[in-house]
Amino acid sequence: MGLAEVEQAIQAGINDFGENRSQLFTQKQEAFAHARWHFIGHIQTNKLKDVVGKAALIHSVTSQHALAVISRLALEQQIKQDILIEVNVSGEASKDGISAAELPRLLEAAANTQAVEVKGLMCMAPVLQSAQDLSARRSFAALRELRDNLVAVFAGVENISLNELSMGMSDDFADAIMEGSTIVRIGRRLWSL
Numbered sequence: 001m002g003l004a005e006v007e008q009a010i011q012a013g014i015n016d017f018g019e020n021r022s023q024l025f026t027q028k029q030e031a032f033a034h035a036r037w038h039f040i041g042h043i044q045t046n047k048l049k050d051v052v053g054k055a056a057l058i059h060s061v062t063s064q065h066a067l068a069v070i071s072r073l074a075l076e077q078q079i080k081q082d083i084l085i086e087v088n089v090s091g092e093a094s095k096d097g098i099s100a101a102e103l104p105r106l107l108e109a110a111a112n113t114q115a116v117e118v119k120g121l122m123c124m125a126p127v128l129q130s131a132q133d134l135s136a137r138r139s140f141a142a143l144r145e146l147r148d149n150l151v152a153v154f155a156g157v158e159n160i161s162l163n164e165l166s167m168g169m170s171d172d173f174a175d176a177i178m179e180g181s182t183i184v185r186i187g188r189r190l191w192s193l
Contacts, residue, residue, distance in 0.1 A: 001017075001187060003027075003028065003031050003032075006028055006031070006032055006035070007032075010032065010035060015035055015036055016035070016036045016038065016056075017032075017035055017036070017037055017038065017187075018037075018038040018039070018040040018059070018185055018187065019037065019038070019039060019040065019041070020039070020040045020041030020042070021041055022039070022041070022044065022047035022050050022051060023050075025037065025039055025041075025050065025051060025054075025055070026050045026051075026054070029054050029055075036056040036057075037054060037055055037056060038055060038056060038057045038058075038059055038183075039051045039055040039057075039058045039059065039060070040059040040060060040122075040166075040185060041060060042060060042096055043058070043060050043061060043062065043063075043066050045065060045066055045069045048066070048069050048070060048073060049073060052070055052073040052074055052077070052081050053073070053074065053077045053079055053081065055081070056082065057082045057083065057084060057119065057164075057166075058070065058081065058082070058083045058084070059083075059084045059086065059122045059166050059183075060084070060086045060096065060097075060122065061083045061084065061085050061086060061106075062085070062086050062096060062097055062098050062106075063098075063106070064106060064109045067083075067106070067109055067110055067113055067116060068113070070083065070113075070115075070116055071113040071114060071115045071116050072115075074115035074116065075114060075115045079115065080115050080116065080117050080159075081115060081116055081117070082117045082119050083110075083116055083117065083118055083119065084118070084119060084120050084121055084122040084164060084166050085098070085103060085106055085107065085110070085118060085120075085121050085122070086098070086121075086122045086123065086124075087099070087100060087103055087121055087122070087123050087143060087146065088123070088124075089123050089139045089142040089143050089146065090123075090124075090125060090126050090135065090139045092126060095124050095126075096124070097122075097123060097124070100142070100146050103121075103146065103150070104150065104153065107150065107154055107160060110159065110160060111154070111157045111159065111160055113159070116159060117159050117160075117161070118159060118160045118161065118162065119161055119162070119163060119164045120147065120161070120162050120163055120164030120165055120166065120182070121143055121146070121147050121162065121164070121165055121166070122165075122166035122167065122183075123139055123140070123143045123166075123167050124169075125139040125140060125167065125168070125169075125172055125176075126139060127171075136171075136172040136175055136176075137172075137175040137178070137179060139167075140165075140167050140168065140172075140175055140176045140178075140179035140180075140181065141179050143165060143167055143179075144165060144179050144180045147162050147165060150162060163182070164182045164183055165179075165180055165181050165182050165183070166181070166182070166183040166184075166185065167179070167181045167183075167184070168181045168184040168185065168186075169184070169185050169186060169188070170185075170186050170187070170188040173185075173186050
């Protein structure tokens with residue numbers, strides 16, 4: 001998706017966009033600063049300076065180090081940065097994200113940051129092997145159940161709400177919605193029409 005496609009999408013009424021490469025994120029966000037930009041890619045902490053304060057939501061936080069860098073950069077800008085924690089619920093080695101077992105510890109670390117707001121969780125489902133493949137749906141259900149179990153644990157923590165579930169892409173968004181997704185990432189489906 002280039003700048004011309006973003007312009008067309010804005011004219012059609014789309015206001016939220018995601019980008020997974022920091023350089024492209026910066027280019028598009030600067031060209032269309034009035035749109036809501038989401039950073040959904042793998043986090044390289046040396047590139048976070050280009051994302052913090054410009055992303056409406058960072059979807060892919062997976063470490064205490066990234067949390068600390070985001071918090072420091074947000075404090076320097078005197079803002080609060082909204083984030084999602086990426087969880088590898090499928091257990092695939094090819095997927096980014098922390099394990100479900102590591103999530104409570106990362107949320108505890110986030111609770112002690114000054115300038116980060118954890119809005120929810122994100123996952124990447126396994127690639128579907130057939131129309132009957134239910135592995136994506138199982139991953140989405142697992143993330144929802146994980147979130148539901150942690151809501152009570154972190155109730156009352158000011159900067160952790162866990163309301164958002166970013167799950168589902170062009171091939172599996174219907175299953176994600178059925179499992180409670182609040183954010184789907186369907187760019188490929190839109191741009192291939």
